Amino acid sequence: MYRGIAYSVLFVVAVLLQVLLLDSLFIIPFGVPMLYLSFLILQPFDRNAFAMLGLGLLLGLAMDLLSGMDGLYTISALWLAFVRRGVVILSLGKDALRESFVPSARVLGGGRFWLYTLSALLFHNVVFFLFEALTFDNLHITLSRIVVSTIFSAPFIWAAAKLFPSFNKK
Amino acid sequence: MYKLITLLKQIAVPLLFVLAEVLAILHYANSTAYNKAQILSATNSAVGAVSGVFGSVGDYFRLASENEALRDEVESLRNQLADLVADSTLVSSYSAEGEIAPYYFSSAKVLQNSVIRQRNYFIIDKGLRDGVQANMAVLSMQGEAAGYVVTCSEKFSVCMSVASLDFTMGGRIQGKEFFGSVGWLGGDHRRVSLTDIPRYANPQVGDTVVSTVSFRFPPDVTIGFVESWEEADDQTTIDITLRTAVDLATLRDVLLVQYQDSEELENLSSGY
Missing domain, CATH: 2.40.10.350 (Rod shape-determining protein MreC, domain 2)
Structure with a gap:
C-alpha cells in the first residue's frame, strides 16, 4: 500500500520535473538528464513482467502526451521495461531477480548500483536517440547524445534512489 | 491443451511487447509536425497550469502584461519601419512598382520550446486564423534569426528552430x-x-x-x-x-515575418 503510494509520487514528481524543468533547460551539450526513467529503474527486481510492461507503457504515454513527442518516449520506455530483466541478469546476476527490495546504492553496494543504472540507461538511450534521429547521418552526434545522456542521467537516478523510501526489512 | 496454455504463458509478455512496440512505432512514423501542434495545444494548458504552481506566479503575470505591451510596440514599429524603407527606396532608386519586397511583421508568444533534441521545434500561439503560413521567418524581438514556420493549425504553429539538424x-x-x-x-x-x-x-x-x-x-x-x-x-x-x-533557450516572444513575394521567388527558383 505505502509502496504503491511512494511509486505513484515518484511517477508524478519525476515526470513533472522532467517535462517542466529538465527538458526546458540546456544543462550540457548533447545530453539530456533522464530523471523520469527512475520510475522504471527503481522498480523492485521481482516485479512481474506484465506489470513492468504496463508501467513502461504508462510512463511512455505520459511523457509523450506532455512533451508532444508522438510515441518516442513510449517506444523507448516499453523497450526498457521489457529488457530490464536482462539488464539485471547482465549487470547483477540471475539471483538478483528474486530480490524484492527497491534498488539503491545502499542495498546493492555503490559499484553494483552504478553498473545496473548505467546499463539500464545505456540500453534505453540507444533506442531513444536512434529513433529520435531516424537516420544514421550525423551518427557521431547521435552517439555523443547516447553517451553523454547516459553518464549525466545516472546521478539523477542515484539521487532519486537516495530520496525514495527503501521499504526494506532490516 | 495444457502445453498450449504453457506456451501462451511463455510468449505472452514478448508478444504484448512486440504488439505495443509496433503500434508505438507506427504512430511515431506517421506523426507530423501538425499532429505535434495538435497534441501540444491540447496538453499545453494542463502543463501550463502545473508549471504555474512551480513558478513564481506573481512575477509571471506582471511580466506577461509588460511583455504584451512591448510586443505590440515592436510589431507596430517594425511595420512602420518596413513602410518607410519601402517608400524611401522607391523614391531614391526609381524602381518599378512591385520591385520592392514588402515584409509584414506580426508578433506571437512561444508556448513550448525545446533545445535538447536533434530536431528542435517551438510552438507559437498564432495559426492559420491569424494569417500565419508555412515558411514565414521567425525572429526574436530584437530581430535575430530564430527559425521558420513549418506548419500551422487554426490557432497554433510549429516552427523549426535554428538549433535543428534539418535547419x-x-x-x-x-x-x-x-x-x-x-x-x-x-x-x-x-x-x-x-x-x-x-x-x-x-x-x-x-x-x-x-x-x-x-x-x-x-x-x-x-x-x-x-x-x-x-x-x-x-x-x-x-x-x-x-x-x-x-x-x-530563453525565447518567449517572437516576430513573424511575412515576405509577400515569397511564393513567386520560390516558384521561380525551384528547379535551379
Whole structure:
C-alpha cells in the first residue's frame, strides 16, 4: 500500500520535473538528464513482467502526451521495461531477480548500483536517440547524445534512489 | 491443451511487447509536425497550469502584461519601419512598382520550446486564423534569426528552430559579399556553422553574420557572431563556427515575418 503510494509520487514528481524543468533547460551539450526513467529503474527486481510492461507503457504515454513527442518516449520506455530483466541478469546476476527490495546504492553496494543504472540507461538511450534521429547521418552526434545522456542521467537516478523510501526489512 | 496454455504463458509478455512496440512505432512514423501542434495545444494548458504552481506566479503575470505591451510596440514599429524603407527606396532608386519586397511583421508568444533534441521545434500561439503560413521567418524581438514556420493549425504553429539538424539558411559576413550555408552543429544550441566560405574571406572573431535574401528571411537579419573557423575538407573553403545572436533557450516572444513575394521567388527558383 505505502509502496504503491511512494511509486505513484515518484511517477508524478519525476515526470513533472522532467517535462517542466529538465527538458526546458540546456544543462550540457548533447545530453539530456533522464530523471523520469527512475520510475522504471527503481522498480523492485521481482516485479512481474506484465506489470513492468504496463508501467513502461504508462510512463511512455505520459511523457509523450506532455512533451508532444508522438510515441518516442513510449517506444523507448516499453523497450526498457521489457529488457530490464536482462539488464539485471547482465549487470547483477540471475539471483538478483528474486530480490524484492527497491534498488539503491545502499542495498546493492555503490559499484553494483552504478553498473545496473548505467546499463539500464545505456540500453534505453540507444533506442531513444536512434529513433529520435531516424537516420544514421550525423551518427557521431547521435552517439555523443547516447553517451553523454547516459553518464549525466545516472546521478539523477542515484539521487532519486537516495530520496525514495527503501521499504526494506532490516 | 495444457502445453498450449504453457506456451501462451511463455510468449505472452514478448508478444504484448512486440504488439505495443509496433503500434508505438507506427504512430511515431506517421506523426507530423501538425499532429505535434495538435497534441501540444491540447496538453499545453494542463502543463501550463502545473508549471504555474512551480513558478513564481506573481512575477509571471506582471511580466506577461509588460511583455504584451512591448510586443505590440515592436510589431507596430517594425511595420512602420518596413513602410518607410519601402517608400524611401522607391523614391531614391526609381524602381518599378512591385520591385520592392514588402515584409509584414506580426508578433506571437512561444508556448513550448525545446533545445535538447536533434530536431528542435517551438510552438507559437498564432495559426492559420491569424494569417500565419508555412515558411514565414521567425525572429526574436530584437530581430535575430530564430527559425521558420513549418506548419500551422487554426490557432497554433510549429516552427523549426535554428538549433535543428534539418535547419539551413543563407548567411554572409556583414560587409563582405561571400555567402554560405548556416546550419546547426548539433551540440550547444548557441553554436551554428557557416560553411562554403572561401579561405580568402578573412573573417575576424566577432564579425556579424547576417542573412542573405531568401524566400523565408529578409536580408541582413543578424544570425550570429564569428567565434572560430577551420579549413574545410576541400581545402578551398573554411567552416566558420558562430555563436547565435538569439538565445533559443530563453525565447518567449517572437516576430513573424511575412515576405509577400515569397511564393513567386520560390516558384521561380525551384528547379535551379
